[in-house]
Amino acid sequence: MASNLLPAIHHVALICSDYARSKAFYSETLGLRIIHEAYRAERDSWKLDLEVSPGVSLELFSFPAAPKRPSRPEAQGLRHLAFAVPDVDAVITTLNERGVTCEPVRVDEFTGRRFTFFADPDDLPIELYEA
Template sequence: MASTLLPAIHHVALICSDYARSKAFYSETLGFRIIREVYRAERDSWKLDLEVSPGVSLELFSFPSPPPRPSRPEAQGLRHLAFSVPDVDAVIATLLERGVTCEPVRVDEFTDRRFTFFADPDGLPIELYEA
């Protein structure tokens, strides 16, 4: 049995401003596998389930005219999504080939691990953290 009450993340849900653009970014640019895609007519909304890793998914939603999320530094709420990668430099190189620019690599002062950030199509900060 896990030592915490909530032992794992099952999924993360995002609402995007441009469904087609975000679908392409997460499935093609980042390479997450599409599990299912459903149009919910009663809500005029798409829901896309993407596999991040076994047992962990990303839910991408569209809604008519969603309000923008404050994303200035240290805004209340979700700060960023972080993904564990074995080699930050290799992932950065692949992202650059796919048109995604990353910030300069930094080193976590407490763990000595390397990390960087880039943004999704709506400006959501995404972190790459070298495991």
Template sequence: MTSPLLPAIHHVALICSDYARSKAFYSETLGFRIIREVHREARNSWKLDLEVSPGVSLELFSFPQPPPRPSRPEAQGLRHLAFAVPDIDAVVATLHDRGVACEPIRVDEYTGRRFTFFADPDGLPIELYEQ
């Protein structure tokens, strides 16, 4: 059941350390469609909107010298970004062919669903969760 107050996620925003590298990773390697790309001159910053699925987008930002994100061991804040996939083996094989290393596939002890993780160019953990 969805929340009547907050029924859907509209977007997730990420700040990257190397805009060109992250743009290529999310649009070419992962295959998200570019909706728009804007250079914000006053901030010396790029903003890239990518379509994840109908009505859900990923915003990729660049800023001059952003501080690194604590990632591991577990740090407070965003833990990871997760994507639902129908066939985890096929997605892992495609990512492998595109040069992306995934962790071994595991099984969620509570749901029985299979999942794995890989990292974006800045080390952000990304989960694949088999539906």
């Protein structure tokens, strides 16, 4: 049996349209811990590192005049970002209290696990998957 060549995800990188709005969404609304923030003058760009879980981070970038990437309907490329959560209903309740609307909960036909989606400030689909 072949060994897993890629044993873990280190980070996911996102380019946002409004850095301050996305920073607040990911750090305050979703509660991800800020690890490091830097302004890169040569690129006129901010870079924010957020901890998702030990050893896994989300990198948030701002770039001037970055083009939009289609995400819906199903476009090629990154489809969505998924977070494993122990209780989908509890997270939905917290997100609703923080002004985030989630889609109705569905059940994965293959695993029987419950999941839902919501959107970040740039309409990136984010999934909550009950693990």
